[in-house]
Amino acid sequence: MRHVPDTERRSRLGRRHALAPAHRVDSVAGATRAMTVLHATEPATVYLSCWARVREVSVATIDRALYDDRDVVKQLAMRRTLFVFPRELLPAAWGSASARVAETELRRMAKDVEKAGVDTDGQAWVHRSREAVRAAIAEHPDGLTALEVRALLPDVAVTYDVTSGSVWNHSRILTHLGLTHDLVRGLNTQHWRVSRPRWTLMEDWLGVVPPASPAAEGYAELVRRWLHSFGPGTETDLVWWLGSTKSAVRAALSDVGAVQVGLDGGETGWLLPEDVEPLTGDDEPWVALLPVLDPTVMGWKQRDFYLGSRAGELFDRNGNAGTTAWVDGRVVGCWTQGETGEVRVHLLEEVEDGPRRALQVEADRLTRWLDGQRVGTVYPSPAMKSHRELPVPAAAPRAAPTEGSDAP
CATH class of the missing domain: 1.10.10 (Arc Repressor Mutant, subunit A)
Structure with missing residues (x-):
């Protein structure tokens, strides 16, 4: 059984999630497929998740994909959470x-x-x-x-x-x-x-609504997409992400011919049979600023390989992720906005000068893109709250949100 170390998992994350600059994509649909689905519980997440992954994108471009071209579509699905799906993946979710x-x-x-x-x-x-x-x-x-x-x-x-x-x-x-x-x-x-x-x-x-897939076929297709985007992952990760049962996950893993691999810490992970070989080529250093509930942060239940011990600072008590700052596949902090809308990075650990400067470049790029607009949230993480710069509604969020709670 091949062993996939955390370093390789973080490398896969930068490539498969279109976060490393060389692997960014050219369309909203491409960014959505890279992640299998995009989180849409908070509407701004879709836009900021695309900003992080699409080479040239504007609010108008994302609106066009959602409301004119309709090649990505909002659908409530796994864990009673609202997502944006690639249009062709909808039947799989409908039936499962x-x-x-x-x-x-x-x-x-x-x-x-x-x-x-x-x-x-x-x-x-x-x-x-x-x-x-x-x-x-x-x-x-x-x-x-x-x-x-x-x-x-x-x-x-x-x-x-x-x-x-x-x-x-x-x-x-x-x-x-x-x-x-x-x-x-x-x-x-x-x-x-x-x-x-x-x-x-x-x-x-x-226009034309295709039939929903049978449940087993739907789960198999969702698992196949997830393994391509997030693999290797564990059975525990998949049960949580799908909001389904172990038996459904095990059947889907069998249906797609998933292959077991070893992970750091002794866990068993799964990959698609055509995706077992180690990655080739060197990775360029990369950084990213991701929004509240971004699918990269929310893709697994067992998150230590990219979070370390920071979960308590970066997730609220219901398991919803706040904003995150990334360096080469690891979360190193969060970001907020100042009163005039400027994006500010807040580090939770020591970061070398090169990545620190790169994060500031990303913060400046996001500040220009937002153009003075401030993005509020009902899911601020403890790290975000400690800075009190991102606008938070006066009313506290419900202990269990009515739609989109992502508590593990």
Whole structure:
């Protein structure tokens, strides 16, 4: 069994994730495929993740890929998290990860509806509400916002408090229709740092909607893509990333013919059979500044090979990653913005002069790209909070976010 040391894993990270300058890509779709999917829980993450990986990119370029060309599409999937998918990968998620979450959400909604006294048959109420919302949106080819759905369907948009905080049922119905790929988050009615989509029928958005893959095929394709982007990784990593079961992961690893390799620390990792040979060629030094919830930071559960002992400083208590600063495949700090929008790097360890200067060059490049716009977050890490420069909403985030919690 071949051994893959942490140094090689970090080298793979720079190449496969399009972070090392020589390996950056030319399109938003290319950046998305490099990562398998992009995190989209916070809308700004998509834009900043692309900025870090695409050679020449603007907000308008990313908007065009999302809303005009539609070769990348938002989809709720693994771990009830919102991602941007390459269009061709959607059927795999629809039949596997999204379907799994949809089943859980249906049971949860039905139980809450009954507990709140809305209806004695919760599942029947959810299905009637789904049909009502879908029919309303079908009459509006450009889609409807959640507020417009709420105004049109007061019988669906009931509110109740059976868990933690008031819940608007129409929002949950919209989310469920997205999981079952009846609807999609379409045109954004706000600027790129805030998501207020017009919910749209999937067939109106894509034109032709391909069938969902059978569950086993879908999981196998997601695992194949993940191994190319993130491998070698462990079974534990994959179970967490997919939000699935060990049996589903083991079946998918078998279906793609994955090969075992040894990892530092004694763990067993997996690679695709065509990807077992060591990397060739020398790596140029590289640095990167990545946003909150970037997929490179969030790709594994077992993260020591790039985080060391810094997880407590760089992740919030629910497992959501803040901003990160990287040197040659290792996280060495975070970044925030000053009052006028300038990007500032904050190191958590000693860094040599060369990488330190390179990080400052990246900070200056990002400052110019943002052009005075400040990016807020509800997931600041302890390291970010210690500097108090990035704007944080006055209201504290929920202990368990309603969508996109990434706690291991």
